Amino acid sequence: MKxxxxxxxxxxxxxxxxxxxxxxxxxxVAPHSVATVADLIxxxxxxxxxxxxxxxxxxxxxxxxxxxxxxxxxxxxxxREVAFFPPVTGG
Amino acid sequence: MKxxxxxxxxxxxxxxxxxxxxxxxxxxVAPHSVATVADLIxxxxxxxxxxxxxxxxxxxxxxxxxxxxxxxxxxxxxxREVAFFPPVTGG
Amino acid sequence: MTxxxxxxxxxxxxxxxxxxxxxxxxxxxxxFTGLVRNENANHTILDMTLEHYPGMTEAELERIEAEAxxxxxxxxxxxxxxxxxxxxxxxxxxxxxxxxxxxxxFEAAQFMxxxxxxxxxxxxxxxxxxxxxxxxxxRDSDAAAKSRWKxx
Amino acid sequence: MTxxxxxxxxxxxxxxxxxxxxxxxxxxxxxFTGLVRNENANHTILDMTLEHYPGMTEAELERIEAEAxxxxxxxxxxxxxxxxxxxxxxxxxxxxxxxxxxxxxFEAAQFMxxxxxxxxxxxxxxxxxxxxxxxxxxRDSDAAAKSRWKxx
Numbered sequence: 001m002k003x004x005x006x007x008x009x010x011x012x013x014x015x016x017x018x019x020x021x022x023x024x025x026x027x028x029v030a031p032h033s034v035a036t037v038a039d040l041i042x043x044x045x046x047x048x049x050x051x052x053x054x055x056x057x058x059x060x061x062x063x064x065x066x067x068x069x070x071x072x073x074x075x076x077x078x079x080r081e082v083a084f085f086p087p088v089t090g091g
Numbered sequence: 092m093k094x095x096x097x098x099x100x101x102x103x104x105x106x107x108x109x110x111x112x113x114x115x116x117x118x119x120v121a122p123h124s125v126a127t128v129a130d131l132i133x134x135x136x137x138x139x140x141x142x143x144x145x146x147x148x149x150x151x152x153x154x155x156x157x158x159x160x161x162x163x164x165x166x167x168x169x170x171r172e173v174a175f176f177p178p179v180t181g182g
Numbered sequence: 183m184t185x186x187x188x189x190x191x192x193x194x195x196x197x198x199x200x201x202x203x204x205x206x207x208x209x210x211x212x213x214f215t216g217l218v219r220n221e222n223a224n225h226t227i228l229d230m231t232l233e234h235y236p237g238m239t240e241a242e243l244e245r246i247e248a249e250a251x252x253x254x255x256x257x258x259x260x261x262x263x264x265x266x267x268x269x270x271x272x273x274x275x276x277x278x279x280x281x282x283x284x285x286x287x288f289e290a291a292q293f294m295x296x297x298x299x300x301x302x303x304x305x306x307x308x309x310x311x312x313x314x315x316x317x318x319x320x321r322d323s324d325a326a327a328k329s330r331w332k333x334x
Numbered sequence: 335m336t337x338x339x340x341x342x343x344x345x346x347x348x349x350x351x352x353x354x355x356x357x358x359x360x361x362x363x364x365x366f367t368g369l370v371r372n373e374n375a376n377h378t379i380l381d382m383t384l385e386h387y388p389g390m391t392e393a394e395l396e397r398i399e400a401e402a403x404x405x406x407x408x409x410x411x412x413x414x415x416x417x418x419x420x421x422x423x424x425x426x427x428x429x430x431x432x433x434x435x436x437x438x439x440f441e442a443a444q445f446m447x448x449x450x451x452x453x454x455x456x457x458x459x460x461x462x463x464x465x466x467x468x469x470x471x472x473r474d475s476d477a478a479a480k481s482r483w484k485x486x
Contacts, residue, residue: 014385014387014455014457015385015457015459064387064455067389067394083390083455086457086469086472087472088451088452088454088456088472089451089456089470090384090386090427090450090454090455090456090457090458091368091427091451091454091476105233105235105305106305106307106317107317155238155303158237158241158242174235174303176235176305177305177317178319178320179300179301179302179304179320180299180306180317180319181232181234181275181298181304181305181306182298182302182324195347195348195351198347198365198367202367202369203423204423205369205423206371206422206423207371207372207373208369209368209369209371210369211365211367212364212366212443213346213350213364214362214363214364214436214439214440215350215362215363215364215365216361217354217360217361217363219361219434270358271356271357271358282371284366284444284447285475285479287366288444291364291440292436292440295436327437
């Protein structure tokens, strides 16, 4: 985990991720050690059983940074908004 | 050319086949020697320059017997209606 | 399962409503509409006249629609083809296929169009800007489009 | 080139007219309409709720539509997706693609649907006849449908 600048991050949750966590959005300040999406998920899971439940199968969770799909190794960098959601099922 | 029964045949022409022959339909009695579509075309070509012009490129002419597409070796048999037309261009 | 050959225009929305609206067993509905363009093979087109073979055209369209229904589970289908004189911008043909899932609806609609283009006795004659009238030539790509549908 | 995400129903005929009617440069127009079925995976469905990610859903649909326009010469296109609570028989999604020839219109419409199904942030929750509510699982066939569109 690389060192990054610590700043407020707006998190959004959708569908069953939202339901498991029990909220649709929140603003967090992640520790310096959180550099990538995977880091952020690992840190969120330490925040309580509802996060552990939501991210239990981290491999199925999709992530978007500032409205763009990213993989779990994506750097959070200067992101303002990170969204977590299940595979999409529209159409 | 096999011998077949001689009977009245209703002929239809469409698109440029119709225009070259100068008529949309006619009833003919073909000679006994006319057994197949190819025979019928060969016989029609002896009936005048307009038929010769219409069937000059017999390979591109499509034929239907009683509303069903057939090849040039199809037997006319007990057909009531034979239609000649160019490749179709609808849609 | 309907086919129609007609001089009159059709309304895609009305036809689609009639086939699919409020039906709870249809998941996917595809429509194809063919229109007269004002240009073909680098010629400006003033109008187009569609000739058909009354009786056989309907029979072929019914055969094509029935064949599609044996290949895909279709909840509803429709083929409408216009004949007579048409101006650029006018609608020529409508195909609708409705099924449980989108793949079947898309494929059935394409299949019906590909076979219609190769088998339905219809011929286009176009009037060009220079006053010449010309029977439209068939396109090699239409034969190729049909040949990709192997027997099931 | 338009995308819309809305609660309200849409009228396919009206949308199609707005895009294609009286245009003399369009030869082929394909519409795809997705409907709520009263059955899914052997469960009877009472209703369905569509959730989306405001802002990103529109951005993804615009990206998909723009990508289609780089792959096929499209004269017009449209994507409309509904959100909120829908009953069986109601319309969910509309995709329209208009081009010179039918192959391009069919392929572009299928492409947009396949990518929408895989990439647009929308989620379905269904209420079943036994009162249970369940988030719909994604289908493996949708990933397969997307993967057939190789990069140009």
